[in-house]
Amino acid sequence: MGAHEASKVIHALYNDDEILMDAVKKVKGEHHHIEEIFCPFPVHGLDKAMGLAPTRLAITAFMYGITGLSVAIWLTWYTMIHDWPQDIGGKPNFSWATNMPAFVPIMFELTVFFAAHLMVITFYMRSKIWPFKEAENPDPRTTDDHFLMEIPVHGNEEELKTLLAATGAVEINVVDKH
The missing domain is CATH 3.30.70.260 (ACT domain)
Known part of the structure; x- marks a missing residue:
C-alpha cells in the first residue's frame, strides 16, 4: 500500500x-x-451506532454549575454580610444562613450563568472551533x-x-x- x-x-x-x-x-x-x-441535523442514536464513547460534557456542566453556586454563595456573603452589612426590613445582617432565602435567585442565576457560558467555551475548545476557522465540511450538501x-x-x-x-x-x- x-x-x-x-x-x-x-x-x-x-x-x-x-x-x-x-x-x-x-x-x-x-x-x-x-x-x-x-x-x-443531529441524528438520535448515531453516536451509539458508531460505537463512540459517551460524552463527559455533562460532568463538566455539573462542575461549572457547582463553581457558579460557590461564587454566588461567596458573593452574597461578602457583599451583604462581610463588606457592607445593611439593615433591610429589619432582617439580621450578621448571618448568611438566616438571609439565604433572599439569596436563592442570585445563587440560581449564577449557577446557570457559569454552567451555560463555560459549557459553550468548553464545547468550542473540545470541538476545535474558533472564530474565523474554515469549515471542515467536505460537501456543502451536508448542511442542507x-x-x-x-x-x-x-x-x-x-x-x-x-x-x-x-x-x-x-x-x-x-x-x-x-
Whole structure:
C-alpha cells in the first residue's frame, strides 16, 4: 500500500437519516472504521451506532454549575454580610444562613450563568472551533439535506463501494483526504 492510497477516503452520501442509521450498522457489522459522519441535523442514536464513547460534557456542566453556586454563595456573603452589612426590613445582617432565602435567585442565576457560558467555551475548545476557522465540511450538501459517511480506504476500495451501494448510498466518491 503506497502513501497515496493511505490518504484516500470514500465519501458515501445518503438522503435519509433512517437509511444512514441502517448503513452505519451494516458498515460497522462488516468491521470497517467510519472516520466521520457529516449531518445537517443531529441524528438520535448515531453516536451509539458508531460505537463512540459517551460524552463527559455533562460532568463538566455539573462542575461549572457547582463553581457558579460557590461564587454566588461567596458573593452574597461578602457583599451583604462581610463588606457592607445593611439593615433591610429589619432582617439580621450578621448571618448568611438566616438571609439565604433572599439569596436563592442570585445563587440560581449564577449557577446557570457559569454552567451555560463555560459549557459553550468548553464545547468550542473540545470541538476545535474558533472564530474565523474554515469549515471542515467536505460537501456543502451536508448542511442542507444530505448525510455523508467518510471511510478510510486501506486497499479495499471495491469492497467498500459494493457494500455502500448495497446500503442505499445515493452517491459514492473516492477522494484524497488533505
